[in-house]
Amino acid sequence: MIDPRSLDDYRAHGGYKGFERALSLGPDAILNEVTASGLRGRGGAGFPTGIKWKTVAQAKADRKFIVCNADEGDSGTFADRMIMEGDPFLVIEGMTTAGITVGATKGYIYIRSEYPHAVEAMNAAIVAAKRGGYLGDKIGGSTYSFDLEVRVGAGAYVCGEETSLLESLEGRRGIVRAKPPLPAHHGLFGKPTVINNVLSFAAIPFILAEGAKAYADFGMGRSRGTMPIQLAGNIRYGGLFETAFGVTLGELVDDIGGGTFTGRPLRAVQVGGPLGAYFPRALFDTPFDYEAFAARDGLIGHGGIVVFDDSVDMRRQARFAMEFCAVESCGKCTPCRIGSTRGVETIEKIINGERVHENLALVEDLCNTMKFGSLCALGGFTPYPVLSALQHFREDFAPIPTRLQAAE
């Protein structure tokens, strides 16, 4: 609806209403609103945004930073890109609000290089916001200052991991930092830093304009508000659908997505990017909710759903998960760096019919080592797609997989 190049158009559609209320509330009351809204980080981990902001607000430092994670590396996801290209002032307003809340005067938006239109749209919006007095000194006629800069990544999945992203922003190779210290205490250039996903910042203007309750009224359990869900892969009506948490996986894929694009029976969906579990139809009653997915050994991540029909070979999907990890690993820890390569080799042996039972046991053992021994979620969550394939699609891993032979 909004012309992404026009600050006036953004304001005509209620833009900066939330920010103006934020200015009148002041930092403590803003923190209360964000916390009461129940907003959890939309980048994947689902950490409460209010707690993160409060930690940075309470940290004592001469400088603090706001960083927007727009690396959007998950397969089948494009919500960050669509917001940045279509409604960039929303992200700027959310980040500026974070800045005045925690006492930061500078923010960076880290965008993946594969998103040139988003880079252009964000840069143009930053220029317009500066011209309109919404970035720079004394923003919106207040005593606060806040400025923004876009930085373009160089295309590594691991640079979406927050500490690796900070390394990259500082001009080094994207390699994961051990935690603690948390970025909230020791982040960009060693200063307290709020790092949030694009969607998390984009939720802030509504929360402040309409009040925490209006946002928290949507959703279920501890998953409050709405989620922009992305339907991709072999699906009839792919796209971005924003809806309240609580809708079931089946409703999303069958009713909204219209089933497979090929018209063949749907066999599996991968939810939450390349580190997400594969769910069969039997789990389609799972509500879209952080805890409900976790209870079934899955994750909702950044809200991407990739659909596969019955021609999928789940052995190859399991192999792909390990290969992805091997290619994208930052190399800092052994379970991920070495384990993923051994995982590819072992699954290949299973595909070739070599000592299938022994090698399946070895893969499960390796997955446990990666799950509990990896430094970050790249190595730690790669077992989710692998183990879910083994658990829900065991027939594909039989010494002679008759289902796949019949399909051929």
Ligand SMILES: Cc1cc2nc3c(=O)[nH]c(=O)nc-3n(C[C@H](O)[C@H](O)[C@H](O)COP(=O)(O)O)c2cc1C
């Ligand atoms: C390997 C890996 C890749 C990640 N990629 C992204 C990403 O592309 N975008 C993102 O927002 N978060 C990503 N995350 C999560 C971030 O580390 C971090 O939790 C997030 O930016 C925090 O923002 P939020 O609280 O608003 O979700 C990734 C995590 C891991 C382990």
Ligand code: SF4
């Ligand atoms: S799990 Fe992988 S990506 Fe994460 S720190 Fe270890 S080697 Fe790096």
